[in-house]
Amino acid sequence: MNEALKHIILVTTDSDAVAAFNTYLNPNAVTLSNFASGMGAIQYIKQIGEADLLILEENIKPLGAVQTIHYLIDNMNYSGSILILSDSGVSEIQTDEGAFEVLKKGFDKPDLDWVLSLLSENKEQRVELNSKPYSLxxxxxxxxxxxxxxxxxxxxxxxxxxxxxxxxxxxxxxxxxxxxxxxxxxxxxxxxxxxxxxxxxxxxxxxxxxxxxxxxxxxxxxxxxxxxxxxxxxxxxxxxxxxx
Amino acid sequence: MQRILIIEDNPMVVRSLEFKLKKEGYEVVVAEEGRQAMKLLLEETFDLILTDLMLPFVTGTQIIEHIKKTYPNIPVIVLSTSTQEDIITDAFKMGVDDFITKPFSPSELSLRVKRTLAKQ
Known part of the structure; x- marks a missing residue:
């Protein structure tokens, strides 16, 4: 990825959430890739490597956030920052791989400022999981x-x-x-x-x-x-x- | 041998369609832009047309309009991207027979082409 441009992968079918990200994020600073399923994000990560931040909707079908996290960490050694998008009202969700902070649905600008602050903390260069940028x-x-x-x-x-x-x-x-x-x-x-x-x-x-x-x-x-x-x-x- | 006209300007998509359809026993003719397609339609006969919607010089919509008016018996399958829903809906209103999303699934292409030709 370009050093100046942060990359967020957002896995959700919630059009309000996608619209909010597109409204509040500065496209010159952050690029957003939206997927409607955890599988789509997994395939994408296999190709391009980890994003600066991965946000997974908790109950998205067919693979929910917990299952996607399990797959990413256990099978792909994913080590990047992950948030869970949820309307459950809890501040974090416990999984076998640890606890993950929650971005509550219906979020607004201050919540996204918090999300962006996570990006600036996360300065490590990501390791690409699949070095080939193409597949036959x-x-x-x-x-x-x-x-x-x-x-x-x-x-x-x-x-x-x-x-x-x-x-x-x-x-x-x-x-x-x-x-x-x-x-x-x-x-x-x-x-x-x-x-x-x-x-x-x-x-x-x-x-x-x-x-x-x-x-x-x-x-x-x-x-x-x-x-x-x-x-x-x-x-x-x-x-x-x-x-x- | 049934003849298929492909109207598409992405050379990788063209080559893939050509490869797959020839392998299935169809004769394939390619037009990379709308004007060339119009000329071919005047000079030759086709059993099926596969057309992109965004083409240089003459758009896919204009071509569909022309085909449906001039050659109403030739079925048309639209080659689209998944993000062109509005345009696909308009194309159906104009009488296209089916659509295939690019890049196409090989088995889906075979099935849709066979099914459309069988309706003739």
């Missing part, structure tokens, strides 16, 4: 493991997404924000096909929220994520980069 599972499933198809798809990713990201940078610089949104919308499935959730999330944000000069960090982060994938592909598939 989707392409492999789609093609029944056809290596030529997978290779060709990676080549297309490398060339087309690289070109589109350069265009996004250029258009952003020229304040052509509508075209930035369109291009982000166009390349989102490419990140999804390589199961890179961070790239997909950023594309989604650029495609479906107001783009203006405040999104510079996101554009930068998207490029960095692409370059991270490209670096990894260079190591894993050097033939992709051979010029004829």
């Amino acid at each position: 599972s989707y392409l492999s499933d789609l093609s029944d493991g056809d290596e030529a198809f997978i290779f060709e798809s990676l080549k297309i990713f490398n060339e087309s997404v690289g070109k589109n990201i350069s265009e996004i940078e250029e258009l952003f610089g020229k304040e052509h924000y509508k075209e930035v949104s369109n291009l982000a919308h166009n390349i989102k499935p490419s990140f999804e096909m390589l199961e890179n959730n961070l790239g997909s999330t950023i594309c989604d944000e650029l495609a479906h929220t107001q783009v203006d000069s405040s999104k510079a960090e996101q554009v930068d982060l998207l490029k960095k994520e692409y370059l991270k994938i490209q670096e990894c592909l260079k190591e894993d598939f050097p033939d992709l980069f051979k010029t004829v």
Whole structure:
């Protein structure tokens, strides 16, 4: 993650909670990834590593906060800060992995200031659990493991997404924000096909929220994520980069 | 052999659709933008059209409108992202037959294509 930009993963289907986060958080300081299930967050964390703060709705289905915490800590050695979003009125919830503080539903600005203070206490660089920023599972499933198809798809990713990201940078610089949104919308499935959730999330944000000069960090982060994938592909598939 | 026209501008999505549909025995023709699609529709015949909604030059909505007016017997499946609910609803109002979310599930693609063609 970009050092200046803190990252919160919020697992909830409570649209009021998501709206409150989006209202109160400064998008230049904090990026928010929202998931409607614990499983979605687990997959995401497997790919990008720990966030600066993970907030889990207590009774979300099918995997509640307690079960998600159990999975993350026991199976993935998750060590980041976790809060539980609950309407139960208790200040903390006890699990087999310890007690976790509660953010009460219906929270307001002072409560979120407290959440943000947790972020500033949490300055340690997170260790990525999965060093690879991409996965070939989707392409492999789609093609029944056809290596030529997978290779060709990676080549297309490398060339087309690289070109589109350069265009996004250029258009952003020229304040052509509508075209930035369109291009982000166009390349989102490419990140999804390589199961890179961070790239997909950023594309989604650029495609479906107001783009203006405040999104510079996101554009930068998207490029960095692409370059991270490209670096990894260079190591894993050097033939992709051979010029004829 | 049944012929499918894919109208889509993400090359990775195009390649995946092409690979999967050819493997299932369909003949596939690709248009990467709306104008090219309009030209192909004039010159060739198709049994099914898979189209994106956000395309350069001529939008997917304009293409659907054109197809439903000019070639009402060709079924249309919309390729969408999960965040385009309003646009998908509008597309259904225009008479599209089905939609598939990108990136598509291979088995879902097969089923929806077969089902739509079988309705013909």
